[in-house]
Amino acid sequence: MKTHFLLYSLLFLLLPAAAQIDTNRISTDSIQFNMQFSGTEAMVSAEGMEEQDISPLLLASRDVYAQFAGFQFSFLRYRARGLSSNYNSVSINGLCMNSIDSRLAGFANWSGLSDVIRFPESAIGIAFQRSYYSASASNLSFDTHAALFKKGTRYSYTVGNRSFSQRATASFFSGLTKNNWAFVLALSLRNGNGVYVPGTSLKAAGMYASAEKIISARHSLSFTALLSPQVQERASASTAEVYALTKTPYYNSNWGYQVGEVRSAAQSKQSQPLFFLTDIFTTRSNARIQSTVFYKVGKQSYSGLNWSDAANPDPDYYRYLPSNYYLQHNQAAGDALTADWQSNSSVTQINWDAMIQQNQANLFSVNSTGYNTSETRSRYVLEDRCENVQQISLQSNYAKRINRHFLYSSIRLDYLSTHYYKTINDLLGGSFWLDINQFAAQLGTDERLQQNNIDAPNRKVRQGERFGYDYFLLNKAAEFFWGDDYHGRKFDVFINAVCKLQTTQRIGLIANGRFPTSSKGSSASINFVPLKLKAGIDYKINGRQTLSVRSEIGTQAPDTRQVFISATSRNDIIPNPALEQILMHEINYQLHYSFLRARIGAYANWQRNLMQMRSYWHDTYNTTANMVVQGLSQRQVGLEFGLETTVFISHVIQLAGGIGNYVYSRNATIRAWNDNTAEEIQAPSITYIKGLHTAASPQSALGLSYRYNAKRYWYASCQLNYVAGRYVAINPDKRSEQVVARYSSQDTDLLTTLMQQEKLKNAFYINAMAGKSYRFKKKYNVNLSLSINNLLNSKKIIASAYEQLRFDVNEQARFPNKYLYAQGFNMMFQAAINF
């Protein structure tokens, strides 16, 4: 116990704070592999990008292509088969963890717990699962039952210069005790402070506790609790002009100095513990019944600056850039600003001191009445956009083997409540924030129009208080899953099907002045009944070769957070929210010899009726617009392959790659509403996107790896990677019928520029790894590993890019594309001891 205490003390001394989203993880089972999610993965998603953009590809997969996709190509956001992250499923104890609203898996909920969150089962592509319907691109199944872990203790310590600089973990496994109990306790801490990108930081802890009671040979009961609180300060994407001015690819506009201290405005916090109570019972007829009660409760928040009656504090706001003046042919002003950008940190970064001083000076009387010499109204505040989540899920799964058949089915019920609101994180020197919507000022002279809460007009909001918007989104779902897999001598066959009833509703807690009758109270319920079916057949040509064909067809609910035109302000639902349609096919040929493992596959996927809802400033209409793109169709076709050969026992060579074509297969429909008035400012019109590439993933990648396994328990490896076919994520609005018509009648050259989708440069990078294991006193196992990414230190590789939604129809260059750069040379060294 003393030893444990001392080690804990050391751990805490070493780590004043810790963390990140799960961007680096070394599996104890496969320590030679190293996930290469770059620093950019930890960066904040900006306009149009998903919050949780973490590739979930498979750590422990035996599939060579999956290993490269997960550890090598993911450096540049490669995703198998070009499918977005909500086509990857994750389960814990047989319960699918993908959220029922967004279909995204919350990796941050268990980040840092890699010692205990293992991956005993993984699949890529269309595959069957026996307790739930898995997603189309990939699936990970975790098992957290304590009895699975052998007795032992493990400590590890990692240093690096990636998203975190230090990580320490400690795990304790009781094994099965005499009383048939098993316990696991694991802790981890991670921290990093401006490790690669200035102004970013990570603090995270991970806690895992699990207890399992083996009641009898046929019955066990287990309880698991997971908690990964974390605080992260994120980076921003910027334009090429800004990177050129600052002469660094790691410019981050989210931070600035406050009395000489670095402070970030973009901080995300998360603390959402997960609890699982699982009962496994095997009947006398050998049917297995697994029932799980799952509860998730907690909060996540994203901070950001808000301002009223003041200048935009974002340092790289387009009006503060030299290009704004050059476009107006004001060379002198542009040159002066260029000089400032190259020398003055109060210009290039957030000027906290100036904002605070403006707040401190702003004595204010509401409606200009009431003599006041002390209370100041904040013109700038740091606000937290909060999401309080509460989820209860019940699932019961029945599985039985009958001869060569496995038959199984599950019933699942979900209740998900998400409470959205804003609070004041910091008044920045002011006494209060006035709870009005400044953008509603133009709507008219009625004072109520500006009120965010008409029942509390002109409310002075103090530190920590709620303001702005306050509403719930409720999601309820009932799901029935059924499947059968047959394993014959020549053929393996499976079929999985799922039927779901899902309903979504918004409940507004306050009435705002813009929508006094539709902002408070319950919206209509939106119901979806998606159905999906997938099946596959594997033909075993012989014991070493297999040919498989698999298909999936069905419908799925859209992201239910996006079915409201403006959920922050009103209950109105977009017209005709429709189910998404999917159709997927794949064919694979596999070889499995002692000296050669290989797979080559082809796939073709179609998704139709996809939807995107976005809000942004629309320059044509001079208002914030709520834009929905409906009828999006995507197609992904391609080939993928991976092979591994072992030469003279110690030399392992791997080659893997994917060649794909991921495009929007049809034009879509776009329409938009004024955020403040519900006026439809853009009637349904065509957006000409057919043939443009989707940006969920690079289209193609090729990797070659050489690994040397030495006799004395050490290894070294090197990987050469080449990624191609990378495109900027498009803005559908700028290709709308109205914009195209405008240019087509005036300037065909401008139209050509408008319709083009920027292709990013192909990228080549080298990674390397090495490791060494020791064993001493016949008890202690020590593992040392070193991984290096981007050995050539190339800092010109763009990790991702997107077209800004804001668009000036008269001057296309005003809002150019934004980019995020991948990390240059970076490394991680880990020492671990098991006993």
Next chain:
Amino acid sequence: MRKYFYCLSVVCLLACKKNYQLPEEVVLAQGPATSISQLKITCQKNTVHQFSTGDSSLVLTIVMDESSGNTYKTVYAIDEQGQGMQLRLLNSGGLYTGDKIRMNLNRMYLACINNQLYFDSVDISKSVLKLSSGNVVSPLSITMADLQQHTDVRDLENLQNRLVRISDVEFVSAAKGKQLANAVTKTSAEYDIGLCAGSTISVKTSGFARFASAKIPAGHGDITGILNQYNSAYTLLLRSETEMNLNAASCAPPDTASLTFYLYKDFDDQSISSSNWQTLSKQGSTTFSVSNFAQASYYARIYNKNGSSFEQADAWLISPAIDLQIANQPVLNFKTANSSTSASLTCLLCSNYGDADETWSSLPFTIQKNSFTYCPSGDVDLSAYKGKTIRIAFRYQAPSGSGSIWNLDEILVKEK
């Protein structure tokens, strides 16, 4: 137990919020006091003077801020003697009506150009200290006769930049009933107000003013605002439409003949629904939208083709309420074009919109079949509805399996 303690420690560690030190508050140097009167006396015509002789202070009270939208980056203030000053700000925001401020004039610019007196490029974070807020300033009561004298800005009796209430005035007949400015196109407008017979002053309103769409009252009374001046001409800037206290009987009968229109919609703002126009699809998804395809300007367009098929449609485009209270002989005018009349377009009128027994009656108009050349509707007589509030609507009806394009533009209700 110690393990639990450490678990809790981790939670606490993450829950701790970092406290950042606040920068020191800006102290504004004071120097000797001055007044607007002194500045007026020393002001050189058509020059910009930069103060460079050290700190000096001027105490002002803001009488008009930017919150109404009628000014941008410009506020008006008076000093303790009641003299007025215009402050042109480097950045918008931060000064509000009722704020008492002390300005340090060192390195500031004082302009005296075109008989206008103002501080230019005022950076309130560097040159202004607020002393208090919520101070009440009453307007100076004047008459139109007071505006005829002391027009030189250097004259201490000059009323430039002051908050005034002008009594015994009304807008000229041509202005009555119009909107103060165009809130849709955001363009400014000027309308004269003055004595029943005699001198006038122009009321200038920005299209960005929150009250831009307020109608100009037809009555008589007083009006409060800021006196602006350019050379010898005064204009009045409104702070709020409620400061037009013009409810007494007018000294002139309404002159409806000079009204330009009661309703006008040309779709050139690229919005189908601006000015409270509504679209409605009673059947199918076909709806009116704005287009400029193959035409010189934007217009309303409707077509029931959905993909490769024609859908059955019943779509409406409904006008905002049209007030014909003071109308004499109102007429409706518009123009249409079509690819065919497989789908029909009818013009309807309703005088009890929103009532339980809401009824729409058809209005005849002229069309030309199968032509994308606009055909004027001709004057559709609305005199039967004068004194009422009406709405007009355009109804597009198409069968399934066939259809046609209709273009609609230049919808105008005016005096004949």
